[in-house]
Amino acid sequence: xxISESNSKRCRIVVDAMGGDYAPRNxxxxxxxxxxxxxxxxxxxxxxxxxILKILSEEKLHFNNNNIVDASEVIExxxxxxxxxxxxxxxxxxxxAELVRAKQAEAFxxxxxxxxxxxxxxxxIGRIPGVGRPTIGAxxxxxxxxxxxxxxxxxxxxxxVHLLEYAVMGxxxxxxxxxxxxxxxxxxxxxxxxxxxxxxxxxxxxxxKQSNMNFIGNVEGRDIxxxxxxxxxxxxxxxxxxxxxxxxxxxxxxxxxxKTAEKSFIDKLKIGLLKGTxxxxxxxxDYQEHGGVPLLGVNGVSIxxxxxxxxxxxxxxxxxxxxxxNKGLIQKIEKTISQYSNxxx
Amino acid sequence: xxISESNSKRCRIVVDAMGGDYAPRNxxxxxxxxxxxxxxxxxxxxxxxxxILKILSEEKLHFNNNNIVDASEVIExxxxxxxxxxxxxxxxxxxxAELVRAKQAEAFxxxxxxxxxxxxxxxxIGRIPGVGRPTIGAxxxxxxxxxxxxxxxxxxxxxxVHLLEYAVMGxxxxxxxxxxxxxxxxxxxxxxxxxxxxxxxxxxxxxxKQSNMNFIGNVEGRDIxxxxxxxxxxxxxxxxxxxxxxxxxxxxxxxxxxKTAEKSFIDKLKIGLLKGTxxxxxxxxDYQEHGGVPLLGVNGVSIxxxxxxxxxxxxxxxxxxxxxxNKGLIQKIEKTISQYSNxxx
Numbered sequence: 001x002x003i004s005e006s007n008s009k010r011c012r013i014v015v016d017a018m019g020g021d022y023a024p025r026n027x028x029x030x031x032x033x034x035x036x037x038x039x040x041x042x043x044x045x046x047x048x049x050x051x052i053l054k055i056l057s058e059e060k061l062h063f064n065n066n067n068i069v070d071a072s073e074v075i076e077x078x079x080x081x082x083x084x085x086x087x088x089x090x091x092x093x094x095x096x097a098e099l100v101r102a103k104q105a106e107a108f109x110x111x112x113x114x115x116x117x118x119x120x121x122x123x124x125i126g127r128i129p130g131v132g133r134p135t136i137g138a139x140x141x142x143x144x145x146x147x148x149x150x151x152x153x154x155x156x157x158x159x160x161v162h163l164l165e166y167a168v169m170g171x172x173x174x175x176x177x178x179x180x181x182x183x184x185x186x187x188x189x190x191x192x193x194x195x196x197x198x199x200x201x202x203x204x205x206x207x208x209k210q211s212n213m214n215f216i217g218n219v220e221g222r223d224i225x226x227x228x229x230x231x232x233x234x235x236x237x238x239x240x241x242x243x244x245x246x247x248x249x250x251x252x253x254x255x256x257x258x259k260t261a262e263k264s265f266i267d268k269l270k271i272g273l274l275k276g277t278x279x280x281x282x283x284x285x286d287y288q289e290h291g292g293v294p295l296l297g298v299n300g301v302s303i304x305x306x307x308x309x310x311x312x313x314x315x316x317x318x319x320x321x322x323x324x325x326n327k328g329l330i331q332k333i334e335k336t337i338s339q340y341s342n343x344x345x
Numbered sequence: 346x347x348i349s350e351s352n353s354k355r356c357r358i359v360v361d362a363m364g365g366d367y368a369p370r371n372x373x374x375x376x377x378x379x380x381x382x383x384x385x386x387x388x389x390x391x392x393x394x395x396x397i398l399k400i401l402s403e404e405k406l407h408f409n410n411n412n413i414v415d416a417s418e419v420i421e422x423x424x425x426x427x428x429x430x431x432x433x434x435x436x437x438x439x440x441x442a443e444l445v446r447a448k449q450a451e452a453f454x455x456x457x458x459x460x461x462x463x464x465x466x467x468x469x470i471g472r473i474p475g476v477g478r479p480t481i482g483a484x485x486x487x488x489x490x491x492x493x494x495x496x497x498x499x500x501x502x503x504x505x506v507h508l509l510e511y512a513v514m515g516x517x518x519x520x521x522x523x524x525x526x527x528x529x530x531x532x533x534x535x536x537x538x539x540x541x542x543x544x545x546x547x548x549x550x551x552x553x554k555q556s557n558m559n560f561i562g563n564v565e566g567r568d569i570x571x572x573x574x575x576x577x578x579x580x581x582x583x584x585x586x587x588x589x590x591x592x593x594x595x596x597x598x599x600x601x602x603x604k605t606a607e608k609s610f611i612d613k614l615k616i617g618l619l620k621g622t623x624x625x626x627x628x629x630x631d632y633q634e635h636g637g638v639p640l641l642g643v644n645g646v647s648i649x650x651x652x653x654x655x656x657x658x659x660x661x662x663x664x665x666x667x668x669x670x671n672k673g674l675i676q677k678i679e680k681t682i683s684q685y686s687n688x689x690x
Contacts (some may be wrong), residue, residue, distance in 0.1 A: 144602040154537060156543040190498060190585045198501040198582045221589030225597040237543045238583055240535045242590055244566030249594055252570040255488040256626040267622045274619045277612045281601040 002121055010042055011301070011325035012105040015049030018074045019083045019112020020314075022308045026046070027051040027111065028055040028313025032063055037315070041322060045241060046071050047092045071095040077307060081115030085123065093117055096122035100300040107290065107301035107321035111309035118154055121295050121302040128330060130337040133162045134297030135169055135236070136304065138179075138243050142225045148174045148183070149224060149232050153240035154295060161343050162205035162212065163187065163233045168336050169296040170231035171213050177320075183230035186219030186236060193218065200235060207343060250282055291316020294324055296333065301325050356646070356670035357450040362392030363419045363437040364457020365659075366652045369393070372456065373400040375659025377408055382660070386667055389450060391416050404473045416440040422652060426460030430468065436521045436634055442469035443644040452666035454637065456650035463499055463582055468638050468649040474677060475682040478507045479642030480514055480581070481649065483588050485522075485569055493519045493528070498585035499640060504584065506531065506688050508549035509556065514556050514641040515576035521672045522665075526573035529649055531564030533583065536564065545580060552688060560642050571612050595627055636661020639669055641678065642651045646670050 004235050015031050017024040024047055045052055045063065049070040056063050073091040075084045085094060091113055097120040099105045108125070110117045122134055135151040150166035158166075167185045174183035178325065187204055189197040194205055196218060208215040219229050224242065227323045234242075259280075261268035292305035293314050301324045322329075360376050362369040366682075369392055376388050390397055390408065392416040401408050418436040420429045430439060442465035442491055444450045453470070455462045467479055480496040495511035496503065503511075512530045519528035532549055536540040539550055541563060553560040561603075564574050569587065606613035636658050638648035646669045648662045 035412060081424070083384055112454075141601075143597060154533060184427075188499060188586060190582055198580075210549040222593035223585035225591055235543075238586060241533060241566035241579075242586065244591065245569055245587055248567035250489060252486075253598070253626075254484075257622075260622055260626040270619050270622045274615050277602075277605055277615045280612070280665075281598075281605040294435075318607040 010040065011107055011322050012042045012044060013107040013109060013301075013321050014044045014046055014069075014096040014099050015314070015318060016070070016092045016096050016106045016108070016110035016112050016117075017045045017052050017325060019110040019117070020305065020309050021077070022309070023111065024051050025059075026309060026311050027057050028052055028063070029059060029061065030309070030311035031274065031318065032056075032059075032061040033311055034315040034318040035063070038322070041065060041318065043318060044069055044099070044298075046096045046099070048072060048074070048299045069095060069099070075116045077111050077113050077117065079113055081113060081119045084113070084116055085119055093120045094124065097121060100125045101122045106325050107303065109305065109314070109317045109321050111292070111305035111314065111317070112305060114304055114307075117302070117304050118295060121300075124313065125298050125300045125302060126332045128297055128299050128337065130334065130341055131165055131169075131297035133158065133165060134330060135166045136293050136295055136296050137170060137173065138239070140224055140246065142227070144228050146178055147224050147227075147232055148178065148230060148232075149188075149234070149239055149242065149322060150238050150296075151169050151234065151236035152243045152293075155236040155237045157237070158200060158235040160200060160203035160207055161237075163200070164207045164308070164343060165297065165337065166233040167208055167211070167213055167215070167231060169333055170342065172329060172332050173296060174230050174295070176329055176332065177323060178230070180230050182214050183232065184214045184216045184228070185231045186216050186223065186227075186229040188224075188232050188234035189218035189220065191218060194219065204233070211340070291320055294320065296329075301330065355385065356452055356667050357387045358443040358452040358454060358539050358666050359389045359391055359414075359444050359450045360659070360663060361437045361441050361453070361455035361457050362390045362397050363416070364455040364462070365650065365654050366422070367654070369396050370400050370404075372659050373397055373408070374404060374406065375654070375656035376663065377401075377404075377406040378656055379517075379660040379663040380408070380504065382666070383667070384526060386663065388412060388606055388663060389414055389444070391441045391444070392410075393417060393419070400612070412439060412562045414444070420458045420461045422458050424458055424461065424680075425459060426464045429458070430464055437547070438465045438631070439469065445470045445647075446504060452465050452646035452648065454648045454662045454666050456652060456654035458465070459649055462647070462649050466643045466645075469494070471578065472642050472646065472647045473642055473644050473682065475641035475679065475686055476514075478503065478510060479640050480511045481517065481638050481640055482515060483584070483638065485591065486496060487570045487572070489573050491523055492572075492574065494569060494584055494587065495576065495578050495641075496581035496584050497588045498581045498637075500581040502582070503545060503580040505548035505552055508545070508580070509552045509685060509688060510642065510682065511578040512553060512556070512558055512560070512576065513685065515578060517674060517677050518639070518641060518683060519575050521674055521677065522668060525575050527559050529561045529573070530558045530576045531561050531568065531572075531574040532576065532579050533569075533579035534563035534565065536563060537565065540650060556685070577677055586661060591627075634681055636665055639665065644675065646675065663672070
């Protein structure tokens with residue numbers, strides 16, 4: 001395998017061909033779509049080479065053979081992340097992460113086993129110096145635009161300094177990727193006053209207050225959707241639950257509308273008529289439009305996608321990896337986080 | 346003041362006339378509506394007697410003067426709960442709680458300062474023997490019916506045994522009030538497997554597993570709205586954030602529909618046409634239909650309402666207090682919680 005040297009303009013993006021419920025088909029198609037749309041991209045498919053070649057042939061797609069890296073094993077969705085990293089050394093996730101660690105690529109994209117992808121990124125690619133805990137964020141559409149929520153499940157039982165780190169990384173992401181000039185940062189808590197919160201948020205409040213970020217204090221659950229705050233930080237346990245709760249809202253909505261329709265024929269007609277309009281309106285809540293989320297704090301670009309990723313989602317994940325690399329996020333996080341190296345909490 | 350003796354069929358319900366954004370007017374009207382609809386109820390209004398009489402006169406309402414208890418002070422919405430309980434001994438909240446403590450009433454209903462109401466209930470009325478932490482639940486409509494979520498903010502930084510207590514109280518509430526035969530109980534966590542969760546939920550899992558409740562294991566954020574689980578327990582910090590996030594969903598929905606309407610005249614027409622149907626469908630999410638939430642674990646019925654409570658909400662809170670008393674919830678909680686008195690965690 002020959003992978004060409006990187007230069008500042010060209011990001012080498014490793015894509016886990018075996019990761020996801022519809023792998024390798026959706027992954028291979030998505031990767032080809034990405035290269036077709038942006039021929040400048042250098043995409044490397046990692047996985048069972050024979051499987052990849054079969055899909056390429058079946059779908060009549062062209063992909064540079066030099067950019068396919070064989071990995072004979074697959075970490076399945078149900079595998080234990082920690083165990084499988086040790087026992088499946090030749091899996092696409094381990095091999096992909098190794099490529100980034102060895103500086104043969106700058107980014108790694110996978111829709112596979114989320115835990116394994118997080119562990120591989122953190123343990124093989126490694127953390128950015130100064131980062132104690134990498135974080136996954138969610139871009140939640142709200143009435144002002146986007147609320148960037150960190151952490152949504154990379155960690156749990158966070159310490160106050162981790163919330164500070166999430167704020168640093170979230171601020172940089174919201175600025176560089178979200179285009180927000182001076183992102184406001186809030187701590188997700190039970191009340192707005194400084195005195196409201198749990199042990200974690202009360203201590204984190206003191207750290208954030210001393211920082212030079214645009215810290216606006218505590219925010220509440222409602223502020224994620226309706227408040228005027230750009231970056232919201234919380235423990236990964238809380239963020240994960242919020243995220244999954246939010247993702248289930250459209251299903252409840254559908255159920256409530258159905259119940260109304262069952263009671264009245266007129267309502268049924270109206271709801272039938274509005275189906276398309278509702279779908280259009282809720283499109284903002286569709287993760288596929290965003291295409292995966294980065295694991296920030298890792299010393300390379302790492303994008304984690306939904307298991308059910310479509311080719312479009314995979315393509316968008318590749319584009320996002322490229323954008324994060326081109327905007328120098330890793331370097332910016334390293335530089336900013338070093339300012340807080342004396343914080344020990 | 347003469348308040349007649351209680352008997353098993355008649356619950357004496359103290360209503361804080363001064364609590365809420367539209368007090369005393371909404372409270373007085375709601376109390377009169379309750380008595381009018383169910384003349385058997387014995388409702389006691391506590392607050393500035395002159396203010397109460399003025400509203401009764403203005404609204405041309407009849408209310409038994411013997412059931413008005415004067416309390417000259419008011420704990421305002423912005424007052425510190427702990428401070429105001431000490432400095433405003435003659436406030437409607439303190440006087441009301443004292444009536445229950447003195448067995449001159451069985452229930453206390455307030456739409457006033459939530460923190461003060463929780464503190465007064467816990468400290469003045471007192472806890473049920475065996476209960477370490479009282480809890481407030483939310484009745485969240487979901488695709489199967491109702492999900493009873495405990496705790497949504499009475500406590501924070503809960504210990505594992507508190508989650509066990511929430512499960513006991515939630516199970517009794519879901520059975521007695523919700524009419525669910527053998528309520529299933531789940532711990533809100535980051536994954537369904539026993540090994541998934543934070544320090545709190547991992548330890549609570551062990552306690553729940555040993556209990557004789559219908560424990561189904563961990564549930565995720567999505568299961569609140571779409572899962573088949575009756576009672577979900579979590580730390581109050583998490584529950585409070587979920588609740589407030591959920592309450593803000595209709596506002597986001599309205600915003601998303603408006604944005605769609607702005608883009609297309611046809612969509613605008615359709616959305617206009619569907620307004621009533623949507624409103625009807627979202628009615629289930631309206632707290633006023635439920636009318637306040639009980640603080641379970643207190644040695645008396647304590648119902649806490651939303652600050653913006655309408656007369657209808659107040660009326661429903663009074664009905665709920667009566668129902669909880671009649672169904673003997675306090676006694677049932679005391680009896681069941683005593684089975685777990687050896688749990689120390």
